Structures are given as C-alpha cells and as structure tokens.
Amino acid sequence: MNFISLTPLDLGIASTLVILLSLLSYRFALGISRQLIFAALRTTVQLLLIGLVLKLLFANVHLGWVVLISMIMLLAAGRIVMERQERRFIGWWGYGVGTLSMFLSSFAVTLITLIVIIQPEPWYQPQFSIPLLGMMLGNTMNGVALGLERLTTSVYQQRRIIEARLIQGQTWCEAIEAIRRDAMRVGMVPMLNAMAAAGVVSLPGMMTGQILAGAEPMEAVKYQILIMFLIASGTGFGTMGAVHVAARRLFDERERLRLDRIT
Amino acid sequence: MNGESEDSTGLHLAAVSTLHLGPVDWQIKRGECVSLSGPSGSGKSLLLRAIADLDPHGGEVRLDGVACETMAGHLWRRRVGLLPAEPFWWSERVGDHFITDVAETLDMLGLNPAALEWNTTRCSTGERQRLALARLLQSYPEVILLDEPTAALDQRSVAQVEALIEGYRLRHNAAVVWVSHDAEQCKRVASRHFTLCDGQLEACC
Structure with a gap:
C-alpha cells in the first residue's frame, strides 16, 4: 500500500488557510480571529504532544x-x-x-x-x-x-x-x-x-x-x-x-x- | 391511653423552622379550620411549604401522631395537600390533571364540566384557582393548606369556594389552614385565628 508522509511544509501550506480565515473574520469583526489562531496552535501542540506520548507508549508497552x-x-x-x-x-x-x-x-x-x-x-x-x-x-x-x-x-x-x-x-x-x-x-x-x-x-x-x-x-x-x-x-x-x-x-x-x- | 390518642389526632408542629421562619409550634385538630394572616414576606407560604415538606426544615410535623419522616415524601403530600397561591399545570389540557370524576366538584365551584377540555393557558386566573382546588381535593387530603385560595375570585365564586371547603372539611374530618388577607373571610371560615409576623406565629382572638 502506498503511504505518503506529510512534510512540515505541507502542514504549513494548510495552516495559511486558517490564517486567511482569521484575517477574513477580523475584517467582518466576528471577534474570533484571535481565538481561531489560538485554537489552531493549541490543536497543533496537543496533537504533537499526544503523538510523542503514543510513540513512547508504543515503545514501552x-x-x-x-x-x-x-x-x-x-x-x-x-x-x-x-x-x-x-x-x-x-x-x-x-x-x-x-x-x-x-x-x-x-x-x-x-x-x-x-x-x-x-x-x-x-x-x-x-x-x-x-x-x-x-x-x-x-x-x-x-x-x-x-x-x-x-x-x-x-x-x-x-x-x-x-x-x-x-x-x-x-x-x-x-x-x-x-x-x-x-x-x-x-x-x-x-x-x-x-x-x-x-x-x-x-x-x-x-x-x-x-x-x-x-x-x-x-x-x-x-x-x-x-x-x-x-x-x-x-x-x-x-x-x-x-x-x-x-x-x-x-x-x-x-x-x-x-x-x-x-x- | 384514650386521652393520649385523642390528643395526637390532627396536625402537630413542634419547633418547625427554616432559615426565615420559626420555630413554630402549632396544633390543628381534625375537622377544624384555622386562619393565618400576616404581612407579605412574613413567611406564610414558607410555613405551608414546610408543612407539606416541600422545603427542608427543622423540627417535626406529625399527622395523627405519625411523623412526616416516617413515610415517603409523596405519600405525605397526598395526605397533606397544599393549594399554592399560583397553581401550575404540567399539561395543556385541563382534563389531563384529573384522574377521578370531578364533575360534581366543578359544579359546586360554578365551573362548566366542559372545563376539562379547556386549555390551561387560556383559563382566567380565577378559573385556574378553582380548577387547582378541584385538582387538589381529588386525592382526598386529610389536611388542606390553602394559600389565599380566593384572591382572584368574585364574590359569588368566593362563597362557592368557602362552601365547598366547609363541606369537604366536615365530610372528611379534614384539618384546614386558610391563609387570607381578608379579616371578614377569616371570621367566616375559621374558628381560630393566627398571625405570622417575621416568621413567628401568634394566636389572636
């Protein structure tokens, strides 16, 4: 089966979409543009952490x-x-x-x-x-x-x-x-x-x-x-x-x- | 022995208290109607709620010598019925609140038997008050606590309610507490009169 690994650059490109969305919501004064960036950062950090944890866990069953x-x-x-x-x-x-x-x-x-x-x-x-x-x-x-x-x-x-x-x-x-x-x-x-x-x-x-x-x-x-x-x-x-x-x-x-x- | 058992019949309150009420000691014999008045906020409704065991309270309430705590809450409230000043309805159709045939009661209250098909939200305050009384009496409580039962009624309906309560009291040997602001009504319906002031019960002549 073909598995394509994602590079940090791939994720960076996807993140620009969120930044765009944040700018647009700022333009329309939705009051959530900062929250959007924060949530995106939060999800990245949390998922990276759990990735590390799982990696450790799989290595030490x-x-x-x-x-x-x-x-x-x-x-x-x-x-x-x-x-x-x-x-x-x-x-x-x-x-x-x-x-x-x-x-x-x-x-x-x-x-x-x-x-x-x-x-x-x-x-x-x-x-x-x-x-x-x-x-x-x-x-x-x-x-x-x-x-x-x-x-x-x-x-x-x-x-x-x-x-x-x-x-x-x-x-x-x-x-x-x-x-x-x-x-x-x-x-x-x-x-x-x-x-x-x-x-x-x-x-x-x-x-x-x-x-x-x-x-x-x-x-x-x-x-x-x-x-x-x-x-x-x-x-x-x-x-x-x-x-x-x-x-x-x-x-x-x-x-x-x-x-x-x-x- | 005989004297003791006679003494224990009816409703007995011993040091009943809540945060803003009491302690209240009170005795109401079976077949007796007492009136309770007092300024708003003096705790009349709180006292009735405590007797019906709807609010946590200190002290003891006994009916015919049996303490409230010895039976389940819902069984106590079937025996000690409360008519709140503002009755609430859990179904839209009036008839859904009745499990027995109440045509006779409705007639005595001057209500059309078709009232059972009415919508509770479209009834007038006076109609709701009388319907709530009929609803309460259908489970044959031995004590009835009436919180201004005729506040929203015209003179004719007031007379009908008073007659109905008196008939019920005599027929079922029920103890009645009647909260009213109307001194004339208190004299008409009750044989003993009490006032509540800052949560303290006082007998008056």
Whole structure:
C-alpha cells in the first residue's frame, strides 16, 4: 500500500488557510480571529504532544502507562463536560456525575472490545486501546454534556411545574419523567444522526484516516462499523447513566426538588 | 391511653423552622379550620411549604401522631395537600390533571364540566384557582393548606369556594389552614385565628 508522509511544509501550506480565515473574520469583526489562531496552535501542540506520548507508549508497552494515559484522558473529558454546563451541580457532583458515567460506559465498552472483539496481544496494546478509548470518550463526552445541560436547564425553567406535580402527591420519578426522557434523547440524537449520515453524507474520520494511510477500503469500513456500534452504545449508556444519576440528585430523600444543589 | 390518642389526632408542629421562619409550634385538630394572616414576606407560604415538606426544615410535623419522616415524601403530600397561591399545570389540557370524576366538584365551584377540555393557558386566573382546588381535593387530603385560595375570585365564586371547603372539611374530618388577607373571610371560615409576623406565629382572638 502506498503511504505518503506529510512534510512540515505541507502542514504549513494548510495552516495559511486558517490564517486567511482569521484575517477574513477580523475584517467582518466576528471577534474570533484571535481565538481561531489560538485554537489552531493549541490543536497543533496537543496533537504533537499526544503523538510523542503514543510513540513512547508504543515503545514501552506497559499496563501502568496505558492506565495513566486513560485516566488523564478521562479527567480532561470530565472537565470539558463540566465547563459546558450553564447550571452545574455544586461541589464534587458538578465534576463527578459526568466523569463517573463516562468512566463506566467508555471503559466498559472499550474493555469488551479489546478483550472479546479485537483481541490484541497483550489486550491493552496501546496502539488499539488508546485510540479506541479516545473515540469512545470524545463521543460519550458530547452526549453526556448535552444530556446534562438539557436536564438542568429544563428543570430550572420548569421548577414550578415539577413542584406542582410533587404537591399533587406524585413521586419524584413521575414529576421529572418527561424532562428526563427528553434530556436522554437530546444526548443521543447526534449519535443517531452520525449513524444515519455515515457513508452517505459524510465519510467518518477514522475510516478516512485509515484509507489515507493506505488501508484497504473494506478493512477500513469494517473497523468503522465496529466503531460506530461502540460509539452508539457507549454514548447511549453514558448519557442515560449521567442523566439518571443527575435527575436523582435534583431531589433529596424527602422527594423535594432541590435547586440549591445546582448553580 | 384514650386521652393520649385523642390528643395526637390532627396536625402537630413542634419547633418547625427554616432559615426565615420559626420555630413554630402549632396544633390543628381534625375537622377544624384555622386562619393565618400576616404581612407579605412574613413567611406564610414558607410555613405551608414546610408543612407539606416541600422545603427542608427543622423540627417535626406529625399527622395523627405519625411523623412526616416516617413515610415517603409523596405519600405525605397526598395526605397533606397544599393549594399554592399560583397553581401550575404540567399539561395543556385541563382534563389531563384529573384522574377521578370531578364533575360534581366543578359544579359546586360554578365551573362548566366542559372545563376539562379547556386549555390551561387560556383559563382566567380565577378559573385556574378553582380548577387547582378541584385538582387538589381529588386525592382526598386529610389536611388542606390553602394559600389565599380566593384572591382572584368574585364574590359569588368566593362563597362557592368557602362552601365547598366547609363541606369537604366536615365530610372528611379534614384539618384546614386558610391563609387570607381578608379579616371578614377569616371570621367566616375559621374558628381560630393566627398571625405570622417575621416568621413567628401568634394566636389572636
């Protein structure tokens, strides 16, 4: 297979496009021209760093290193989920709800994939485990963030209605059921859309990358189908888990609505 | 023994307090209606919310000797019903909020039985207030906490609401707390009168 290596000059040429875009957005006073340059620099630095890390990791295959990198990825994803919340839980819950549910769903799905489906030797082979986990976390993060955001903002807006239900003697579950269902659905819609568009509207990034790197298209497609299934289930379980736990946390043991628990 | 069990019936509050309220000690017998008045911001609604266990609070609330904490929150609120000053609706259609046949109650409140097909957002404030009362009573609460239930009503509707509450109280031996700014109404509906001032409950004659 023919693999064409990119030179720094190639990337430099591509970067001029971003600089052009930044100039144009400055011209139209969009107020994001500096952010664009900064984001481009940031993505370059972060990717170069992870490239170095992966290179080191591949050279020193050890479970401890894999676990360490996984944890850093998880904690970073948890932080992003928290930062995206307009109304977040007070205290450790603000960080914990999203992080814990992402941990459970992403790690469980990745482990099953490694041990039962791909079966590399050893099972934690970083060439497989780290990219897989990265894709799981990246997508689960979106679902969890969307779901939690919808849950807390809806509950805040509809707090009087929820209380009306409680006053009428409904259980906390009945009182929040409709909102909870809606929040779970919102978190899972992007994943549904991605599956529907795959191959028709968009060529998924992972598959594109494999093909660009010279892989046989059908092999790339098989991997992409696997990834789609994993992402769908990981995102789904993670979102449902996070929204479920968060919804419970909005009520106390006396089934009172406790908005003082979110900002 | 007999004397003790008789003593424990009804609603009992012992040192009930929240941040801006109390401590409040209060006893309301079954079949009794008491009025509660006081300036706005004195904590009347907070007190009712604490009794219905909607807000965290200190102290103890008991109904017929059974403490609130010994039963699930939703079961307590089915027995201790609160009619808030501004009722809210979770569905557009009025009828979706009713699980039992309330035609008789609606009739007593001067509401058309067709009201069940109405849209909650198009009802007048007075209609909503009376519909909320019908909604509350359908689960047969043993204590009813009324937060200015006739504030938006004309004289005829006020009389209908007062008659309905009295009938319900006598028929179900319910304890009633009636918050009102109208001294005349307090005299009409209640046998004992209380005021709340800066979160402190005072009996008045």
